[in-house]
Amino acid sequence: MPADPVPSPAEPTVHVAPGFPVVGVVGAGQLARMMAPPAVELGVGLRVLAESAQASAAQVIPDAPVGDHRDEAAVRAFAAGADVLTFDHEHVPQPILQALEADGVAVRPPAAALAHAQDKLVMRRRLTDLGVPCPCWRQVATLDELEAFATEVGDVVLKTPTGGYDGKGVLVLPADGPRDEAQRWLAARPDGLLAEEKVPFTRELAVLVARSPSGQAAAWPVVESIQVDGICHEVIAPAPGLDDGTAALATEIGLKLAGELGVVGVLAVELFQTRSPDGTTGVLVNELAMRPHNSGHWTIDGSLTSQFEQHLRAVLDLPLGDPRPRARWAVMVNVLGGDYPDLYRSYLHVMARDPGVKVHLYGKEVRPGRKVGHVTVTGRDLDDVRARARHAAAFITGEIDE
Amino acid sequence: MPADPVPSPAEPTVHVAPGFPVVGVVGAGQLARMMAPPAVELGVGLRVLAESAQASAAQVIPDAPVGDHRDEAAVRAFAAGADVLTFDHEHVPQPILQALEADGVAVRPPAAALAHAQDKLVMRRRLTDLGVPCPCWRQVATLDELEAFATEVGDVVLKTPTGGYDGKGVLVLPADGPRDEAQRWLAARPDGLLAEEKVPFTRELAVLVARSPSGQAAAWPVVESIQVDGICHEVIAPAPGLDDGTAALATEIGLKLAGELGVVGVLAVELFQTRSPDGTTGVLVNELAMRPHNSGHWTIDGSLTSQFEQHLRAVLDLPLGDPRPRARWAVMVNVLGGDYPDLYRSYLHVMARDPGVKVHLYGKEVRPGRKVGHVTVTGRDLDDVRARARHAAAFITGEIDE
Numbered sequence: 001m002p003a004d005p006v007p008s009p010a011e012p013t014v015h016v017a018p019g020f021p022v023v024g025v026v027g028a029g030q031l032a033r034m035m036a037p038p039a040v041e042l043g044v045g046l047r048v049l050a051e052s053a054q055a056s057a058a059q060v061i062p063d064a065p066v067g068d069h070r071d072e073a074a075v076r077a078f079a080a081g082a083d084v085l086t087f088d089h090e091h092v093p094q095p096i097l098q099a100l101e102a103d104g105v106a107v108r109p110p111a112a113a114l115a116h117a118q119d120k121l122v123m124r125r126r127l128t129d130l131g132v133p134c135p136c137w138r139q140v141a142t143l144d145e146l147e148a149f150a151t152e153v154g155d156v157v158l159k160t161p162t163g164g165y166d167g168k169g170v171l172v173l174p175a176d177g178p179r180d181e182a183q184r185w186l187a188a189r190p191d192g193l194l195a196e197e198k199v200p201f202t203r204e205l206a207v208l209v210a211r212s213p214s215g216q217a218a219a220w221p222v223v224e225s226i227q228v229d230g231i232c233h234e235v236i237a238p239a240p241g242l243d244d245g246t247a248a249l250a251t252e253i254g255l256k257l258a259g260e261l262g263v264v265g266v267l268a269v270e271l272f273q274t275r276s277p278d279g280t281t282g283v284l285v286n287e288l289a290m291r292p293h294n295s296g297h298w299t300i301d302g303s304l305t306s307q308f309e310q311h312l313r314a315v316l317d318l319p320l321g322d323p324r325p326r327a328r329w330a331v332m333v334n335v336l337g338g339d340y341p342d343l344y345r346s347y348l349h350v351m352a353r354d355p356g357v358k359v360h361l362y363g364k365e366v367r368p369g370r371k372v373g374h375v376t377v378t379g380r381d382l383d384d385v386r387a388r389a390r391h392a393a394a395f396i397t398g399e400i401d402e
Numbered sequence: 403m404p405a406d407p408v409p410s411p412a413e414p415t416v417h418v419a420p421g422f423p424v425v426g427v428v429g430a431g432q433l434a435r436m437m438a439p440p441a442v443e444l445g446v447g448l449r450v451l452a453e454s455a456q457a458s459a460a461q462v463i464p465d466a467p468v469g470d471h472r473d474e475a476a477v478r479a480f481a482a483g484a485d486v487l488t489f490d491h492e493h494v495p496q497p498i499l500q501a502l503e504a505d506g507v508a509v510r511p512p513a514a515a516l517a518h519a520q521d522k523l524v525m526r527r528r529l530t531d532l533g534v535p536c537p538c539w540r541q542v543a544t545l546d547e548l549e550a551f552a553t554e555v556g557d558v559v560l561k562t563p564t565g566g567y568d569g570k571g572v573l574v575l576p577a578d579g580p581r582d583e584a585q586r587w588l589a590a591r592p593d594g595l596l597a598e599e600k601v602p603f604t605r606e607l608a609v610l611v612a613r614s615p616s617g618q619a620a621a622w623p624v625v626e627s628i629q630v631d632g633i634c635h636e637v638i639a640p641a642p643g644l645d646d647g648t649a650a651l652a653t654e655i656g657l658k659l660a661g662e663l664g665v666v667g668v669l670a671v672e673l674f675q676t677r678s679p680d681g682t683t684g685v686l687v688n689e690l691a692m693r694p695h696n697s698g699h700w701t702i703d704g705s706l707t708s709q710f711e712q713h714l715r716a717v718l719d720l721p722l723g724d725p726r727p728r729a730r731w732a733v734m735v736n737v738l739g740g741d742y743p744d745l746y747r748s749y750l751h752v753m754a755r756d757p758g759v760k761v762h763l764y765g766k767e768v769r770p771g772r773k774v775g776h777v778t779v780t781g782r783d784l785d786d787v788r789a790r791a792r793h794a795a796a797f798i799t800g801e802i803d804e
Contacts, residue, residue: 015461017765017774019746037439040462041702043745043763043775059417060442062464218757300443304758304780319754326728343445344421352721355620356706361445363419372419373445 013063014045014081021316022047024082025057026069030362030371031292031308032057032088034300038309044316048088049078057088059363072096079105086265086315087291090117091163108213108264108315109290116261117290120194121161130260132253133284135199135272141192143183150175155198158182160189170230172198199284201272205239205246206295207254210266210310210320217258218310218320220303222250225270225295231369232294234390235332237302237325240382246273246281253285266311268293294334294371299323301358301376302330327378331386333393335373337366340398343373350375350392357392415465416447416483423718424449426484427459428471432764432773433694433710434459434490436702440711446718450490451480459490461765474498481507488667488717489693492519493565510615510666510717511692518663519692522596523563532662534655535686537601537674543594545585552577557600560584562591572632574600601686603674607641608697609656612668612712612722619660620712620722622705624652627672627697633771634696636792637734639704639727642784648675648683655687668713670695696736696773701725703760703778704732729780733788735795737775739768742800745775752777752794759794 014022022045025032032048033056039046047063048055058064063081067074069092076099079085084106097111107114116123124137136153140146150156150173160169173182185193204227209219224239225232239247250271258267268289274282296307305313305321313320340346343366347359354377361373373396377389394400416424424447427434434450435458441448449465450457460466465483469476471494478501481487486508499513509516518525526539538555542548552558552575562571575584587595606629611621623640641649652673660669670691676684698709707715707723715722742748745768749761756779763775775798779791796802 015456015765017745017763017767019744020763020765021746033442036442036462040435040438041760041762043765045461054417059447060438060464062462062466064464304760313753318750320757321753322757324758342421343419344423348720351715351723355722355724356726358443358706360443361419361422363417363422363445365419 014047016045017043020044021083022081023312023315024049024079024085025088026075026078026085026092027051027088028055028057028061028064029088030056030364033060033362034292034297034308034360035312036060038306038312042309042312042318044312045082047078047082049075056362056364070096072099076100076103084108084315086311087114090114090290094118109267110262110264113262113264114290117288119161120159120164120287121192123288124194126261127257127285130256132257133282135284135286136197138195139192140195141186141190143179143186146173146179146182146186146195149195153197157196157198158185159194159196160185161192161194168230199272199274199286201284202275202281203239203273204286205242205250205271205273205283206235206293207250207269207271208266208293208296208299208307209251209254209258209269210307210314210323211258211263212314212320213264213317215259216320217255218305218323219251219254220296220299220307220323221325222247223295223298231334231336231371233334233336234386235295235298236382236386237298237330237332243281246283250283253283257285257288263290265290265314266292266296266307268295270295294374297360297374298330298332298376300360302326302332302378328380329382329385330376330378331382331389332374332376333389334371335361335375335393335396337364337368337370337372338397338399339368341366343396346396346398350395353395354388354392357388359392359396416449418447419445422446423485424483425714425717426451426481426487427490428477428480428487428494429453429490430457430459430463430466431490432458432766435462435764436694436699436710436762437714438462440708440714444711444714444720446714447484449480449484451477458764458766472498474501478502478505486510486717488713489516492516492692496520511669512664512666515664515666516692519690521563522561522566522689523594525690526596528663529659529687532658534659535684537686537688538599540597541594542597543588543592545581545588548575548581548584548588548597551597555599559598559600560587561596561598562587563594563596570632601674601676601688603686604677604683605641605675606688607644607652607673607675607685608637608695609652609671609673610668610695610698610701610709611653611656611660611671612709612716612725613660613665614716614722615666615719617661618722619657620707620725621653621656622698622701622709622725623727624649625697625700633736633738633773635736635738636788637697637700638784638788639700639732639734645683648685652685655685659687659690665692667692667716668694668698668709670697672697696776699762699776700732700734700778702762704728704734704780730782731784731787732778732780733784733791734776734778735791736773737763737777737795737798739766739770739772739774740799740801741770743768745798748798748800752797755797756790756794759790761794761798
């Protein structure tokens with residue numbers, strides 16, 4: 001894509017103390033919104049390129065120009081008002097990122113790293129080259145290729161290489177099931193799809209690390225994440241009963257990937273925990289994200305340095321903060337939109353019932369299944385912490401009313 | 403003051419999810435700024451009436467109209483865009499507050515309560531009526547009255563009833579010292595000054611409580627505050643070695659005053675701890691503030707519910723949060739402007755040296771003695787926590803360079 005003429009930089013509208021930098025975030029979802037509190041505390045400037053003036057982060061960040069992240073001129077003009085560019089999502093096209101880098105914009109994570117979070121085929125190839133444990137996978141462009149792969153591995157998970165999230169872009173294909181939906185997917189993406197074995201995992205884990213341009217890295221404890229229909233529902237930090245060897249292996253994978261891929265900022269690695277017939281446990285990498293991630297929301301209340309503060313520190317090449325937990329256990333439960341639109345009324349009751357629950361809402365209107373907030377509870381007794389977090393989330397969404 | 407015609411409410415510029423309220427804060431200093439992070443998390447709207455577009459809170463809050471808090475029309479128009487009105491400072495004149503209340507604006511704390519934080523003579527009279535322990539005091543309008551009081555108590559502290567802060571508006575008069583400065587003060591305030599005995603205290607304590615309109619109240623642990631030249635330098639939470647009886651007495655005073663004065667929001671009670679010749683300790687009330695207070699900044703990192711979140715919950719009549727500490731000790735040290743203007747460079751070094759220190763900056767330009775930020779360290783070993791917090795603050799200001 002040829003570069004558009006560079007628009008003149010807009011008047012700076014972020015006020016910061018002299019000498020302090022401005023971070024520009026492409027996208028104004030809840031991840032950008034949750035960067036606002038640590039930016040306020042650190043005294044660094046924040047601007048977001050917003051989908052709309054009412055977007056989650058645009059509600060709370062003064063400098064939130066509305067623009068399209070697929071429009072090179074818009075991204076370029078936006079970046080001109082910031083010292084570094086980072087992201088709320090992975091959807092900025094590679095040609096735009098590369099053009100900005102060619103012009104000297106500090107894109108963090110860099111385009112070459114971000115490619116692994118944008119395209120699952122790129123990711124699988126690279127991880128396999130690096131010897132990082134992955135599910136069996138194959139690039140398939142025809143039904144014959146798909147069937148050949150299914151013959152080898154049994155049940156197959158078919159994924160669109162780009163654009164999937166929260167269970168979208170994923171099709172589970174039992175070994176002997178129908179293939180008509182798969183055929184439609186293949187026809188729509190003649191460049192090929194990613195086929196993976198359906199891993200018989202015991203549970204899902206995630207490891208979050210942060211890395212700065214100067215190579216400093218820090219990892220939070222490995223967590224367990226509980227997904228329903230491909231959407232994260234609950235995260236327990238640290239993962240209960242995880243043996244030290246597996247925890248160390250998962251952390252090693254996170255740190256290795258951050259370094260090898262040249263990640264800057266937060267890297268989330270979603271993992272399957274597996275158990276072989278002899279009882280030994282292992283991990284396989286499921287997905288990567290190069291930004292703060294749902295599996296790290298517990299860090300706001302549960303860690304000395306939250307993933308949002310750490311992301312800002314990392315992209316600014318500030319020394320990283322201590323990722324140590326503040327409590328023995330932290331449980332985060334997502335608040336998904338339900339039938340009950342009046343969140344304010346229900347969260348008032350949750351606060352009355354449990355003064356220790358931390359409620360985080362994203363300023364969004366309720367739509368069924370939409371992530372509109374999360375709750376976190378910390379403490380010493382996992383059963384108690386988990387029950388309280390689940391109850392609070394279910395009450396806010398209106399699933400239960402007592 | 404007659405009410406000005408009510409200007410038509412401005413277009414709402416605070417975007418919140420349906421059903422969520424907006425808090426309007428008069429004043430855009432660091433206290434309003436530190437309300438922004440919990441407002442983002444709670445999903446409630448926040449607007450500030452700012453002294454300037456570059457003011458500390460105006461930098462980080464999208465809806466920050468510039469206006470004069472002494473201009474009734476400006477305050478009225480501002481209040482029309484919020485569900486409740488609260489404050490960054492105590493400087494809004496009583497007639498404006500009363501006029502707004504007469505028109506049904508939810509002023510929190512109410513004008514009648516706030517009077518006790520605005521006028522030290524009003525405060526002393528009421529506290530004495532309530533039987534709350536205070537230093538000996540007298541209203542004095544002439545040098546003769548002042549001398550008569552000095553004959554009774556010895557050294558005197560002369561205070562302007564209104565407008566003082568951070569050691570300003572306070573004149574210490576040794577029993578046998580000169581009186582020419584006092585005479586100038588008396589001449590300038592013919593309505594009278596507050597004269598107090600200079601209390602031979604062993605240390606200064608502070609108790610912070612929050613109270614909601616429905617009467618719910620919560621107290622944080624009593625802290626020790628270390629002042630230099632009338633400016634808070636350091637706060638240790640909880641106050642080291644404080645006996646249970648004195649802690650309970652201080653907490654009782656805080657809760658009693660919040661209830662009796664009808665406070666809504668955070669009330670800070672600054673106390674002198676005293677020791678009588680027989681060794682028993684007691685407390686005397688020094689000052690009141692009805693807003694988040696410097697002695698409570700440690701709660702951001704050290705308590706399950708920060709004073710800023712609690713203030714928002716209280717003024718909105720939401721159930722109050724759990725004020726329990728997150729760690730055994732928290733030490734907060736103010737970052738005062740020094741000779742070194744490049745805060746960004748020095749705080750980068752502090753972060754590198756101590757990844758566990760929480761740095762909070764207010765977006766202000768450095769001016770000597772100005773509060774430009776604070777640091778908090780939490781942990782189990784008080785000596786370690788205190789040394790780290792002091793070192794970080796001194797390094798940021800440039801007092802030390804290693």
